[in-house]
Amino acid sequence: MANGNEKHFQQLEHAVNRAKEMLSSHQYPDGLRTVIVAGFIDLTIEHHEAMLLLIRHAKIGSAFALARSIFESMYRGMWINFCASEKEIERFEKKDEIDPTLAQMAGAIDTAYRADGFFKDLKKRAWPMLNSYTHSGMLQLGRRFTGHKLQPAYSEQEAFEITTATTTCVLTLIRAFFGAQNHPNDLRETEKLIESYGPAAEANRAVT
Numbered sequence: 001m002a003n004g005n006e007k008h009f010q011q012l013e014h015a016v017n018r019a020k021e022m023l024s025s026h027q028y029p030d031g032l033r034t035v036i037v038a039g040f041i042d043l044t045i046e047h048h049e050a051m052l053l054l055i056r057h058a059k060i061g062s063a064f065a066l067a068r069s070i071f072e073s074m075y076r077g078m079w080i081n082f083c084a085s086e087k088e089i090e091r092f093e094k095k096d097e098i099d100p101t102l103a104q105m106a107g108a109i110d111t112a113y114r115a116d117g118f119f120k121d122l123k124k125r126a127w128p129m130l131n132s133y134t135h136s137g138m139l140q141l142g143r144r145f146t147g148h149k150l151q152p153a154y155s156e157q158e159a160f161e162i163t164t165a166t167t168t169c170v171l172t173l174i175r176a177f178f179g180a181q182n183h184p185n186d187l188r189e190t191e192k193l194i195e196s197y198g199p200a201a202e203a204n205r206a207v208t
């Protein structure tokens with residue numbers, strides 16, 4: 001796959017790097033809730049950077065396999081950030097177990113963040129595709145062939161879409177964290193970062 005998305009990738013990197021700068025400009029309480037959410041954020045950022053690195057080196061299938069982890073970490077991080085009880089957080093820390101399913105977490109997130117069903121709908125639409133890419137399903141295997149040749153056939157549009165979505169997952173979690181930590185200016189800047197790439201940026205350019 002020729003890399004016609006390089007400008008797009010640079011926009012994604014700029015957005016996440018700016019968010020990292022904002023994150024590092026504050027000190028945070030060392031409570032378990034905050035520490036766990038910070039860990040989720042750091043993990044999603046690393047996976048995001050790894051995705052772009054892999055795509056640039058034509059390891060597209062491996063890059064796509066990371067998308068599920070970013071997606072799931074956003075849900076878990078947002079749930080811990082604002083929905084989970086202290087008992088549920090302690091159970092996760094001690095036993096590495098979270099009781100609610102992802103669908104149940106999505107419902108709790110929609111309620112807590114007043115998202116009007118957005119996260120439940122997103123989970124329903126995206127989860128089968130993400131599982132197929134991560135667990136060697138047919139979406140992943142079908143892209144290992146170009147015609148009758150065993151040669152990867154991931155499209156630039158697919159790479160554009162999945163990197164846009166995962167970047168938004170990373171920044172959505174960071175935005176929620178800034179809200180919980182009472183940093184409204186950084187929250188608003190993160191919202192603007194989400195609009196600085198992908199279809200949202202293209203729409204904004206069309207308006208102006």
